Every structure is written in structure tokens, then in C-alpha cells.
Amino acid sequence: MAAIIPIGPYHPALKEPEFFKLYTKGEEIVDVDIRIGYNHRGIEKLAESMTYEQVTFLVERICGICSNVHPLCFVQAVEDIAQIEVPDRARYIRTIIAELERIHSHLLWLGVAAHLIGFDTLLMWSWKWREPILDVFEVVCGNRQNYAMMAVGGVRRDIKPEHVPLILKAVREAKSNVKRAIDMLMGDRVTKARLQGVGVLTKEDARRYCTVGPTARGSGLQIDVRKDHPYAAYKELSFEVPVMSEGDVWAKTVVRLLETIQSAEIVEQAVSSLPPGDIRAEFKEVPPGEGIGQVEAPRGEDIHYVKSNGTNIPERHKVRAPSYVNIPSLRPQLIGYTIADAPIIIGSIDPCFSCTDRVSIVDEGGRERVLTEEEFIQLSRKHGTKA
Amino acid sequence: MGLKLKELAEALKSAVSRPFTVRYPATPSPPPESYRGRPEFQDKCMGCGACAEVCPSKAITVSDDADTRTIEVSYGRCIGCGQCASSCPVEGIKLTTQYTVFAGPEGEPRNSVKRALVRCTECGAVITTFDHLRWLTEKLGNLSFSNLTLLATIQAISAGVKPEEVQGGPIRPVCPKCRRKLVLSEHGWRAKY
Amino acid sequence: METEIEERKLAEELKERLGESFIEYELKHHFGKKRIFVRVKKEDIRESAKLVFEEYGGRLSTISCVDHASFFELLYHFSIDSRGIVVSLRTEVPKYEPSIDSITGVLEGAGFIEREIHDLFGVEFKGHPSPRRLILAETWPEGKYPLRKEG
Numbered sequence: 134m135a136a137i138i139p140i141g142p143y144h145p146a147l148k149e150p151e152f153f154k155l156y157t158k159g160e161e162i163v164d165v166d167i168r169i170g171y172n173h174r175g176i177e178k179l180a181e182s183m184t185y186e187q188v189t190f191l192v193e194r195i196c197g198i199c200s201n202v203h204p205l206c207f208v209q210a211v212e213d214i215a216q217i218e219v220p221d222r223a224r225y226i227r228t229i230i231a232e233l234e235r236i237h238s239h240l241l242w243l244g245v246a247a248h249l250i251g252f253d254t255l256l257m258w259s260w261k262w263r264e265p266i267l268d269v270f271e272v273v274c275g276n277r278q279n280y281a282m283m284a285v286g287g288v289r290r291d292i293k294p295e296h297v298p299l300i301l302k303a304v305r306e307a308k309s310n311v312k313r314a315i316d317m318l319m320g321d322r323v324t325k326a327r328l329q330g331v332g333v334l335t336k337e338d339a340r341r342y343c344t345v346g347p348t349a350r351g352s353g354l355q356i357d358v359r360k361d362h363p364y365a366a367y368k369e370l371s372f373e374v375p376v377m378s379e380g381d382v383w384a385k386t387v388v389r390l391l392e393t394i395q396s397a398e399i400v401e402q403a404v405s406s407l408p409p410g411d412i413r414a415e416f417k418e419v420p421p422g423e424g425i426g427q428v429e430a431p432r433g434e435d436i437h438y439v440k441s442n443g444t445n446i447p448e449r450h451k452v453r454a455p456s457y458v459n460i461p462s463l464r465p466q467l468i469g470y471t472i473a474d475a476p477i478i479i480g481s482i483d484p485c486f487s488c489t490d491r492v493s494i495v496d497e498g499g500r501e502r503v504l505t506e507e508e509f510i511q512l513s514r515k516h517g518t519k520a
Numbered sequence: 521m522g523l524k525l526k527e528l529a530e531a532l533k534s535a536v537s538r539p540f541t542v543r544y545p546a547t548p549s550p551p552p553e554s555y556r557g558r559p560e561f562q563d564k565c566m567g568c569g570a571c572a573e574v575c576p577s578k579a580i581t582v583s584d585d586a587d588t589r590t591i592e593v594s595y596g597r598c599i600g601c602g603q604c605a606s607s608c609p610v611e612g613i614k615l616t617t618q619y620t621v622f623a624g625p626e627g628e629p630r631n632s633v634k635r636a637l638v639r640c641t642e643c644g645a646v647i648t649t650f651d652h653l654r655w656l657t658e659k660l661g662n663l664s665f666s667n668l669t670l671l672a673t674i675q676a677i678s679a680g681v682k683p684e685e686v687q688g689g690p691i692r693p694v695c696p697k698c699r700r701k702l703v704l705s706e707h708g709w710r711a712k713y
Numbered sequence: 714m715e716t717e718i719e720e721r722k723l724a725e726e727l728k729e730r731l732g733e734s735f736i737e738y739e740l741k742h743h744f745g746k747k748r749i750f751v752r753v754k755k756e757d758i759r760e761s762a763k764l765v766f767e768e769y770g771g772r773l774s775t776i777s778c779v780d781h782a783s784f785f786e787l788l789y790h791f792s793i794d795s796r797g798i799v800v801s802l803r804t805e806v807p808k809y810e811p812s813i814d815s816i817t818g819v820l821e822g823a824g825f826i827e828r829e830i831h832d833l834f835g836v837e838f839k840g841h842p843s844p845r846r847l848i849l850a851e852t853w854p855e856g857k858y859p860l861r862k863e864g
Contacts, residue, residue: 169825169848177833178860187576190601216743254527261540275556281601289606317527343773343822356772361794363745425748425790425799427774436790438777453775453826461825 153463153479160471165464180450185211185285185419188447192437193279195452198241201234202430203437203452204283209364210439211285211447213424217416221366221408223287228366229300229403230274230282231428232396236307237266238431239393242483243314246386249476250327251514255314262310265303272299287413292404300404308397315390328383332466332478335380342462345455346433347392348482351385353378358429369406372399382481389483419445430455432483456484476513550617556600557618559593560631565612567591567635567649571604580604584646587684589637595621596628610655636683638669640695642702647695650676650683668702669693720747720798723769727751727800730768734761747798750788755804755813758789762816762823765791765800773816774799776826778834780862783808785836789816812837833860 154166176195180188192203205227212219219227240263247255267277273296274280282288292300318324334344339352349356357374359367375391377384421443428435433455440449459482466478542549551557559571567589572580579597583590593604593613604613612633621628635649647653653673657664664670672691675681679689686693694702717740724738727749734757741748753761765771771791779786789802806813815838817823827838828847835858838844849859 183576184574186574186603190576190599190603194599213741213743213746218744264540272552272554275554275602276600279599279601281556289602313526340772341821343820345772356794361797362792362799363797368745425746425801427792427799434774434792436774436792438775438788438790440779449777449779451775451777457775457825458822461821 153475155467155472155475157472160473162467162470162472162475165467167460167463169460177450177452180447182446184445185447188450189283189285190279190281192452193281195454197278198238199234199430199432199435199454200278201230201280201282202428202435203454205231205365206426206428206435206437207439207450207452208283208285209426209428210424210437211419211426211441213426214422214439214441215285215416215419215424217286217414219287220411220414222291222410223412223414224366225403225407226288226292226412227283228370229292229400229407230270230280230288231365232399232403233266233269233300233304235396235431236304236393236400237263238483239389239396240266240307240311242389242431242480243386246477246480249480249510249513250324252324255317258310259314262307265306269296269300269303272296284413285419286416287411289413291412292407297404301401304397304400308394311390311393311397315387318386318390325383327477328381328386329379330381330383331470331474332382332481333380334462334466336378338462338465339380342458342465344433344459344462344482346430346459346483347385347388348433348459348462350374350376351388351481352380356434358427358434362427364426364428366403367399370399370402372396372402382477385481418443432456433459456482460484473512473515476510551619553617555617555619556602557616558595558598558600558621558629558631559602559604559613559615561591561593561613561633562611564610565591565608565633565635566610566651566655567633567637568609568652568655570607570609571613574603574607576601576603584637587637587639588634589646589649590632590634592630592632594628594630596623638673638683638686638693640698641687641692642694642698645695645697647693650686653693668699669695717742719796720749723793723796723798723800724749724751727765727769730764731757731761733757747796749798749800750803751800752803755787755806758802758804759814759816759819761802762789762791763819765793765802766820769793769800770795771800773820773822776823776830778830778836778860780834780860781805782862785811785834787813787830787836806836811835812839814839815841817841832858834858835861 155162156164176191180191183191189204189207192207193200195203240259244256244259247253247259270280271277273292274282274290282290334348334352336353339349339354345356353376355376360374372395375388377388419441421441423438423440426437435455436453438451439447442448463479463482467475470478569582569591572582572591577597577599580591580593600615602615605615635651638647638650638653639645640647647669653670654677657670657673660670664674668691672686672689672693675691676686676689681689720740720742724740728735728738731753734753736752736754739750741750766773771793774790774792777788777790784805784807787804787806791800791802793800813836815823815827817827818840825847827841828844830836831838831844832847832849
């Protein structure tokens with residue numbers, strides 16, 4: 134029982150590396166130690182040797198799923214420094230791309246969450262439902278990910294009239310598919326039992342850990358950068374921000390699904406009221422100064438701080454992705470629940486690395502065993518709820 | 521109960537309809553026209569090197585030997601951002617829709633272009649390519665006459681001289697440092713006093 | 714400026730509440746974005762952060778660190794979501810003695826970022842509950858801070 138199997142953090146079978154050490158008493162988790170940093174790529178240091186134009190491409194590649202969020206946040210920080218007014222059309226296009234990304238990111242999450250609890254049909258379907266959105270990106274932006282759309286002062290490519298029917302069709306389909314998913318989940322007793330009352334994050338803890346995004350909104354915090362610190366075209370569009378108060382995995386799931394429907398409606402509004410004009414503002418240089426950009430990513434608030442020294446290369450670029458503040462909040466969310474529930478709890482905050490790859494479990498006798506990702510997920514899929 | 525019927529209907533539909541996925545690579549999967557694939561140098565390229573300056577991943581390299589400039593893009597490093605194409609003044613590099621990149625025994629695939637290089641006749645430093653100089657004379661029009669190197673270019677073009685022979689003409693191309701030295705020594709106060 | 718009223722009001726309130734800790738403030742208003750940069754004494758960072766967090770509902774977005782050759786400039790960015798204002802507390806620590814009180818005891822959300830700044834810049838956060846390496850590999854040598862300008 135005391136065998137420790139060294140696996141990873143890098144191993145061909147693993148997705149993205151991070152490390153959770155679960156201290157257990159029987160099946161119950163009593164403490165959690167989280168270690169990150171396996172994917173540290175030195176992006177902030179690299180940004181100090183690239184021009185502002187080049188940095189937009191660098192930060193796209195921080196994350197594959199929220200690939201639009203980081204360049205948008207960065208260019209907003211630079212526009213903050215240089216006091217650049219972004220043309221209306223560009224602001225609307227930014228909004229459309231951002232919301233399309235939210236839709237596909239939430240659908241991807243839905244599939245992953247379903248997979249973690251053994252509901253593979255929903256995984257296949259939700260990832261299929263994503264495809265029309267990715268096809269829209271391919272036609273409009275030139276790629277399914279890494280859209281190369283955000284530029285300081287505006288966007289790089291325009292949305293042409295022939296793209297509009299494609300976009301509308303894709304979001305309408307996504308909307309009706311998500312409604313179908315909500316019906317499926319609401320009517321499924323077994324799934325609800327797996328997700329309700331599990332991984333509760335209290336409102337107080339959500340505030341102390343400064344969590345953001347659906348993780349915070351599932352616990353009753355009414356925060357959303359699109360409403361609190363409006364950017365792009367959000368001030369001109371009408372939409373709701375769903376908030377639930379239970380704080381469990383079910384609440385976070387419902388928040389994300391309702392958000393997806395709102396995103397589809399935002400895209401419909403933005404596309405039908407797309408103003409004419411330029412897609413990029415001219416600007417001479419970036420004067421010395423500092424700027425902050427904030428964007429509501431699918432996972433929560435993304436914030437970039439940029440300090441410029443008057444050259445065309447940033448002096449300092451601080452990136453804080455939303456998962457960074459959400460991950461420490463897993464500690465109160467995991468304690469008191471079972472090992473079998475751990476994968477879905479970790480998945481419920483939609484960490485920007487898909488799910489745990491290496492989990493080490495330490496029981497009350499101090500004996501440690503290491504599970505691979507497969508073994509960990511199998512525990513979750515087979516053993517069901519703690520009840 | 522009603523929900524299970526919906527799901528059953530979906531399952532039956534899936535069983536009889538075509539699968540959503542395609543058997544790639546047996547079935548080709550061509551991307552749309554607007555897809556940002558790997559870049560290719562065109563004949564219009566003048567060898568100015570603007571693409572290499574802006575490339576975020578340093579995939580484009582410029583190497584100069586005695587009389588030739590080679591600009592090469594490495595498909596392994598290229599991220600398909602399209603900055604090279606949008607910064608090029610003459611559409612000398614364009615993105616194709618190629619997305620497959622296979623590295624063979626010689627390394628990853630590359631695409632390159634060669635252009636005749638003009639060097640300073642005084643010190644040998646690189647000025648730029650002949651095609652770039654020609655483009656500059658076209659852009660600047662009459663203003664070109666104020667610059668020795670551009671003058672040499674115009675001379676060479678009207679005399680029908682080959683790019684490699686530009687350096688041997690009656691008006692010699694020189695780099696900015698040497699031009700200043702020459703002007704001061706031949707026409708400046710040294711000549712006077 | 715008419716549009717700066719909200720931030721100015723909040724900045725003046727903070728100035729009064731912070732008292733001795735307050736040094737100066739700077740307002741930045743650009744196309745609807747409201748920002749206040751408040752310089753505070755580094756000895757009082759815990760109290761200042763506590764004030765913004767508890768009394769004004771500020772959510773710590775992140776802490777950014779800039780290497781200015783002889784000192785580090787730390788900015789604690791608090792987002793006051795209910796008012797759409799970002800309050801950034803600015804303070805400095807000299808490079809020859811780069812240490813400041815940790816604010817993790819006041820809000821857990823600072824835990825990771827303080828450890829990261831220690832890893833990358835070498836700033837010591839006194840009183841941090843678990844001051845272990847966060848993002849550098851175990852094999853990375855001690856004393857070498859990658860984001861310092863000399864690094």
C-alpha cells in the first residue's frame with residue numbers, strides 16, 4: 134500500500150502538467166497541496182525583447198482555448214498607455230470574436246466535464262457542436278485557434294458581408310444545442326446527483342481567494358468585467374450575467390451554460406448592428422507610461438499590466454490569467470469531499486490545463502500513492518457520489 | 521421520459537446519417553481561401569528584408585554573401601501569422617493555404633529567394649539589393665537624384681547594365697557613412713583649404 | 714474634468730482613511746476606464762491592502778513588479794467591481810533589502826502571486842504562510858532571479 138510510483142510531471146500520456154497532493158482520511162480529502170509551474174515558458178521575459186506588434190502574436194499562444202483573450206487584453210493595455218481611441222467597427226468585431234470564443238470554450242468545457250463523470254455521449258456531442266464556431270473562425274480569421282485578429286488600435290481583418298450568414302447560423306445552432314444540453318442535464322437525476330452539493334465554494338471563500346469568472350459567479354459574487362469595467366462594445370449591447378448562489382459544481386455548470394446562450398445573443402446583436410468605418414486606428418508611437426487591460430475570459434478576469442519606456446518594445450509586461458487565481462480556491466472546494474469527486478471539482482473551475490495529470494494521495498498514515506490521470510478519472514467515473 | 525425519447529431520436533438519426541468526422545488524410549480537408557497557411561516568396565520580392573524584421577518567431581532569415589542576398593522562411597518556425605505578407609511593400613511574399621509541415625531528413629521545409637546584392641564600393645558594407653534600390657528610385661522619383669547610390673542605380677538601369685555590374689559603373693554606390701566622408705573630402709573645406 | 718469625479722472622490726476618501734501611509738495619488742481616466750494609482754509607504758502595505766479589500770470591496774486582481782535597477786516597484790491592483798474603478802497601490806522596496814510584509818494573511822488570493830514575485834525577482838514577503846517555490850523548477854539555482862534586468 135505504500136508504493137510510490139514516480140510518474141511525470143512529463144509523460145506521454147499526460148495532457149498538461151500540474152500537481153495535486155490530496156491528503157486523505159479514508160476516502161475523504163482533508164487537505165490539498167497544489168503545485169504549478171511545470172509549463173512556465175518565460176513569456177513575460179520574452180515579451181521584453183519583442184515589439185508591441187510581435188507581442189500580440191506571442192501572447193496568443195499563452196493558451197489555446199482562450200487564444201483571443203490575451204491579445205485583446207494586451208492591446209487594451211497598450212491603448213490605455215497611448216490613449217488610442219479604437220474605431221467603433223473594430224470594437225464590435227472584437228466583441229464578436231470574444232463571444233464566439235466564449236461559446237466554443239464553454240462547449241469544450243461541457244465536454245470535458247461530461248467525460249469526467251462518465252457521460253461520454255455529451256462529450257462527443259458538445260465537441261461536435263463546437264465545430265461550426267471553429268469553422269467561422271477559420272473563414273473569418275484564417276485559423277481555428279490563434280486568430281491573429283487583435284492589433285494595437287483595432288483589428289487586423291474585417292468581417293465581410295458574406296461572413297454574416299455563416300456567423301448567425303453558427304451561433305443559432307450553438308444556442309439551440311446548449312438549450313438541448315440544459316434540458317438533458319436538468320432531466321437527468323444521476324448527473325444532477327453527481328454535481329449538486331459537491332465542491333461547494335462559499336461566497337466568503339470566493340471573496341478571500343479573489344476568484345473570478347463562473348467560479349465566483351457560481352458562489353454568488355456578482356462580478357463580470359464586461360459589466361463592471363466595460364470594454365470593446367459591451368456597453369452598447371444588452372445582455373445578462375447569470376449568477377447562482379449554491380457554489381457547487383452544479384451551480385458553476387448552470388452559470389456557464391446560461392452564459393453561452395447570452396453570448397450567442399450578444400453575437401446576434403453585434404453582427405446586426407455592426408457599424409461601418411475603419412478597423413484600425415492610426416497611431417504614431419507608444420509614449421512612456423503604464424497601462425492596464427482587463428477582459429472577461431471564459432474562465433474569468435484576465436488582466437495585463439504593461440509598462441512602456443517610449444521605445445517600440447515593452448519594458449515590462451505582467452500577465453495574470455484567470456485560472457491563476459481560481460486554482461488556489463480549489464483547496465476549500467476539495468476539503469470534505471471524496472477522492473472520486475475530486476476530478477469533477479477540479480474540472481468545475483475550468484482550469485486552463487484540462488485536468489489533473491498526476492495526483493498523489495496521502496492517507497492519514499502518511500502513506501502516499503500516485504495515480505495516473507487515467508486511474509484518477511476512472512475512480513470518478515465508476516464510484517459516483519459520496520452518498 | 522420525454523427527454524429520453526429526444527435522445528433516442530438523436531441516436532437513431534446518428535446511426536443512419538453520415539459520420540460527422542472525415543477520414544483524413546485519406547479524405548483531403550482543404551481549408552478555406554482565407555486560411556493563413558505557410559508563406560511563399562513571389563517574383564515581385566525585392567529582397568528588402570522587411571518580412572524578416574517583423575516576423576514574431578524569427579522564422580525568416582536574411583543572409584548576405586559577396587553579391588547575393590538569400591531570404592529564407594523556415595516552415596518549422598513559421599506560425600502563420602501573416603505579418604510578413606502584410607508588411608511587404610510589394611506583395612513579394614504571400615500566404616498559401618498549406619498547413620501540413622513534414623520535417624524530413626534535411627530538416628523542416630523552407631522557402632527561399634535570392635536577389636542581387638549591392639555593396640558599398642568604398643568599405644564593402646551591405647547597402648541593399650538592386651531590386652530594392654530600383655523600387656526606391658521609382659517611389660522617390662526626382663528626389664532620387666539627390667542620393668549617390670540611387671543615382672548609380674538610375675544610371676545602371678538606363679544603361680541596361682546587369683545588377684551585378686552596378687558597382688563597376690561610373691557613379692559608384694556607397695553606404696551613408698562613406699558618402700559623408702567622400703562629400704566632405706572632395707567638395708568640402710578640405711578641398712577649399 | 715467632469716468624468717473624473719467618481720475616481721477623485723474615491724481617491725480623496727482613500728487619502729483620508731490611509732492617513733500617514735498615504736504619499737500621493739494619480740488619476741487616469743481614458744475612454745471610460747477609471748484608474749487610481751495611490752503611492753503608499755511600504756511599511757503600511759498590510760493595512761492599506763486590508764482597507765481597500767475589506768472596506769471598499771476591492772478584489773486583488775494581481776500584484777505586478779517592475780525592476781528599476783536600484784529598487785523594485787510593486788503595484789497591488791485592486792478591482793473595485795461595484796464601482797468599475799481599479800485602485801493600484803504603488804510602493805517600492807530597495808534592491809539591497811527587497812522585503813515587504815506579506816498580505817496573504819489578509820486575503821488568501823495573494824498567496825500565489827507573492828510566491829511568484831519571490832521566484833522571479835527575489836522579493837521577500839515576510840510572514841507568508843507557505844513561502845515555497847511556485848513556478849521555478851526545483852533544479853533552478855538559488856539566488857538567480859530571471860526577471861531582474863541583470864538576469
